[in-house]
Amino acid sequence: MSAEIIDGKAFAANLRARVGEAAAAFEARAGRKAGLAVVLVGDDPASAVYVRSKGKATVAANMASFEHRLPADTDQASLIALLAQLNADDAVDGILVQLPLPGHLDEQAVVAAIDPAKDVDGLTPVSAGRLALGIDGLVPCTPLGSLLLLQDQLGDLSGKDAIVIGRSILVGKPMAALLTAANCTVTLAHSRTRDLAHHVARADIVVAAVGRAGFVKGEWLKPGATVIDVGINRVDGGLVGDVEFDGAASVAGAITPVPGGVGPMTIACLLRNTLTAAHRRAGLKLDEAAL
């Protein structure tokens, strides 16, 4: 094994601490805490654990946490009504609706009902449009966290060849947009891509977000490549990523582990986005470069 292991957990802890300091400064200036509302529909135990850990991290970062747990059979109109109430609530700077929603709900319509100014997940059509057009807005947390790790690892990304594997709304598409904005030459690969290994072999940066355990093989990689493994797959032995870790670690220059890589960055970036939204809503300036 030769690759450096990128410690996302430590980086995320640092970021949360810096966000916490900036959130305390926000409270002093604005006369209120920045606030994050999380909406959970149904009682999926994994989601409940995840929502609880977000709430704890929010409070630890000097922000207010509002949790709304709704029964699994909540109807569309009630959920939209709750979102309208949160949109109108001045104490709420960020709104996150935990996905996936129960099947009877229209996920697209629900997400679109979130005020883009409070869209800390970066998933509304307005946020996605802003990212595509290069207009300042709120960016999805997992791609943002991945970009921060890459910039920390590599510095300026200009001119680097990057491949993003997976074209989901949550990760792949926004990741490709962020890397393009950072001046990478980006390949967006997906399930219909022919000869994926050939494309991966050219990449200085590989972001794997396909949701299949061990899908990306070490022998595909360019020696020294930086690998960001977004996958979180539950298997018999515990959690594994989308990259075959041992094989990749003997070829890559640096790689994120699962767990302890991108996952913790997602929550840290959710807090960062909440602070960003709070400053914009209050008309205050946040020095994002200092975060």
Ligand SMILES: Nc1nc(=O)c2c([nH]1)NC[C@@H]1CN(c3ccc(C(=O)N[C@@H](CCC(=O)O)C(=O)O)cc3)C=[N+]21
């Ligand atoms: N609207 C919405 N936004 C989301 O961002 C969102 C969502 N819905 N639904 C669920 C997924 C999942 N997700 C994770 C975030 C952090 C970890 C994380 O911190 N994972 C730890 C390990 C956790 C463990 O041990 O289970 C790690 O990778 O080290 C995992 C999963 C955000 N999601």
